[in-house]
Amino acid sequence: MIIVMGKIRAAASDIESLYDAMATQMATTQAEDGCELYVFSRDVTDPNVILISERWRDGEALAAHSKAPHMATFNRAIGGIKIEEISVKAYDVSGVRTLIGE
Amino acid sequence: MIIVMGKIRAAASDIESLYDAMATQMATTQAEDGCELYVFSRDVTDPNVILISERWRDGEALAAHSKAPHMATFNRAIGGIKIEEISVKAYDVSGVRTLIGE
Numbered sequence: 001m002i003i004v005m006g007k008i009r010a011a012a013s014d015i016e017s018l019y020d021a022m023a024t025q026m027a028t029t030q031a032e033d034g035c036e037l038y039v040f041s042r043d044v045t046d047p048n049v050i051l052i053s054e055r056w057r058d059g060e061a062l063a064a065h066s067k068a069p070h071m072a073t074f075n076r077a078i079g080g081i082k083i084e085e086i087s088v089k090a091y092d093v094s095g096v097r098t099l100i101g102e
Numbered sequence: 103m104i105i106v107m108g109k110i111r112a113a114a115s116d117i118e119s120l121y122d123a124m125a126t127q128m129a130t131t132q133a134e135d136g137c138e139l140y141v142f143s144r145d146v147t148d149p150n151v152i153l154i155s156e157r158w159r160d161g162e163a164l165a166a167h168s169k170a171p172h173m174a175t176f177n178r179a180i181g182g183i184k185i186e187e188i189s190v191k192a193y194d195v196s197g198v199r200t201l202i203g204e
Contacts, residue, residue, distance in 0.1 A: 003105050003193055005139070005155060006202065023147045037107070041143035041153045045125045051143045051155055053107060087203030091105055094196035100108065101189030 001036075001096065002062050006052035006088030014081035015042070015050055021077035022050075028070040034061020052088060062090065103138075103198065104164050108154035108190030116183035117144070117152055123179035124152075130172040136163020154190060164192065 008015075022040040029038040034057035043049035056062040065071060110117075124142040131140040136159035145151035158164040167173060 001193070003107070003195075004201065005105070005157070019146055026147055039151075039153060040146045041151075042146055044121055044142045044144055044152070045128055049143075050146070051141060051153065053153055053155060055107070085203070088201040090199050090201055091103070091193070091195045092197035093105075093193045095194035097192050099106065099190040099192055101187070 001093040002054075002056045002059060003091040003093055004052065004054035004056070004062070004088060005091070007086070008050040008052070008078075008083060009048055009085035010050075010081055010083055012047040015048065017081060018050075018077060021074055025070060025074040025077075029065060029068070032061065032065055032068065034058060035065065048084075103195040104158045104161060105193040105195055106154065106156035106158070106164070106190060107193070109187070110152040110154070110180075110185060111150055111187035112152075112183055112185055114149040117150065119183060120152075120179060123176055127172060127176040127179075131167060131170070134163065134167055134170065136160060137167065150186075 026038055026040060029035055035054075036057060037053060037055035039053045041051050041053065043051060054062075056065070128140055128142060131137055137156075138159060139155060139157035141155045143153045143155065145153060156164075158167070
C-alpha cells in the first residue's frame with residue numbers, strides 16, 4: 001500500500017478556477033484499478049491551500065496513474081494557474097490500524 | 103513515521119460550526135513535539151466531508167497527542183454535532199520519496 005500526500009498553494013481565485021478540473025480528476029482517478037482514495041480538499045484555515053490525499057493498492061497502480069491520459073489533462077489545468085508552492089510525497093505503508101470507525 | 107488519514111461526514115452547517123474549534127485544534131496540535139503535519143480540510147467536491155491529514159515522527163508522539171488536553175476539548179466540540187460517518191486510520195511508514203517539490 002502506498003499513501004500520497006501533497007499540498008498546493010495558490011491564490012484562492014486560482015484554486016476556485018480549478019474546481020471543475022479537480023472534480024473530473026477525482027472521479028476519473030477514483031475509477032482507476034488500485035485507487036483506494038483520491039481527494040482534493042481545502043485547508044479549513046487557509047483558502048490558498050489545497051491538500052492532495054491518495055491511497056493506492058501498490059506501486060504498479062500508482063505508476064499506471066501517473067501515465068493516465070486524465071493525469072496529463074489535469075496537469076495542463078494546473079499549469080494554467082500560478083502555483084506558489086507544490087509538494088507531493090509518497091509513503092510506503094508497512095502496517096495499518098483503525099483508530100476510529102471501520 | 104506515522105501517517106494518520108481520516109474522514110468525517112456531517113451536515114455542511116454542522117461542519118461550518120466547527121471551523122473555530124478546528125482552527126484551534128490545528129494550531130495547538132501543530133505545536134506538539136513530533137507533529138509534522140496536522141490539517142483539517144474540506145473535500146472540494148463535497149461540503150459534507152472533512153478530511154483529517156496527519157504525519158507524526160513516531161508512535162510515542164501520536165500517543166502523547168491522543169492524551170493532550172486540547173484533544174479532549176476538540177472531542178467535546180465534535181460531540182456537539184451530528185456525525186454521520188467517521189473513520190480514522192494510522193499507517194506505519196517504511197519509506198518516503200518526494201514526487202514533486204521538496
